[in-house]
Amino acid sequence: MPTLSPSTSLHQLRQAVASSSALPDLSGVHYAYSHAAYEAASDQRASLQTWLPRELPPLLGAGPLRVIGVGVGDGSVDAPLAAALATNHRQVEYVGIEPHAASAAGFEARLGSLDTGCLTVTTVAGAFDDYEPAGSADLVHFVHSLYYMDDLGATLDHALAMLHPGGLLVSATAPKEPLCVLTELLSPCVGHRLWCAEDVTEELAARRLEVRSETMLAGLDLGDVLTAPHGTDEPVLDFLVGARTATMTAEVREQLMVYLTEAAVFGNPGVVPHPIEITIARVP
Secondary structure, three states: OOOOOHHHHHHHHHHHHHOOOOOOOOOHHHHHHHHHHHHHOEOHHHHHHHHHHHHOHHHOOOOOEEEEEEOOOOOOOHHHHHHHHOOOOOOEEEEEEOOOHHHHHHHHHHHHOOOOOOEEEEEEOOOHHHOOOOOOEEEEEEEOOHHHOOOHHHHHHHHHHHEEEEEEEEEEEOOHHHHHHHHHHHOOOOOOOOOOHHHHHHHHHHOOOEEEEEEEOOEEEOOOOOOOOOOOOHHHHHHHHOOOOOOOOHHHHHHHHHHHHHHOEOOEOOEEEOOEEEEEEEOO
16 A cells, blocks of 8 residues: 555545544643643754854844743743843843743743843733833744734734834744644634744735744654553643544544654654744844
8 A cells, every 4th residue: 555645644634533523622730731741752942942042142233132032931942042142241131921920930930040140031921912012122032922823913013013123023933734734623722723934924024024034953752652642642642733632533543643654754753843933034
């Protein structure tokens, strides 16, 4: 029998999902637990922690900086960037916006522990759309946070309005395939179109901005998911599809496993590609 292509297996998965009930959503403690398991199974976060502090400081000049991070989580990605920016006695005001109170507290603690006298940290435990800055910023960044915005265009316009001329808007967003398409298909709680890297690029192009994009390659280690999806790696699968998978029908589960198998890295069947598109737009 010929091997299925991911596009064929995705079509079959769509058909299976169409005839099944919606899955329970991720909430509360399980959301946090599955997210932590998912991040631990991927090398993407480590790559971001290296890439951002290496690439962004040279683009921002040598003067004092004002940075606004949107959806900063516990600050694990922001801390290396903040430390890299607040060097050589440069004063940096770093604002972290995070709607989940526990994560916002983690951000404040993590950045507050940095050993630098040049960094001022402000934590906003709320929604980005409600935030009005006291002054213009040099950098506004979204790392894995644009997916959740109700109106992508309005969110980008709100961010662009915060930047002074020459300021940078940076987004790190996954492309729709191979993995975000699963969240879009199986998650019961997105509530709107799931915005992916292709949508961000299209919106920025429509605003005629100077844009630079780079695809960062990474891998998500599924471990035993493909052979024992009810085993220790079930939280990874749950976060991958944005839902509790324990109630998934046998047909949907089978087609999902086929898709993931077909999407796996050649020669490394336990790992699926986990790329992220980093887009940098400069305000004229």
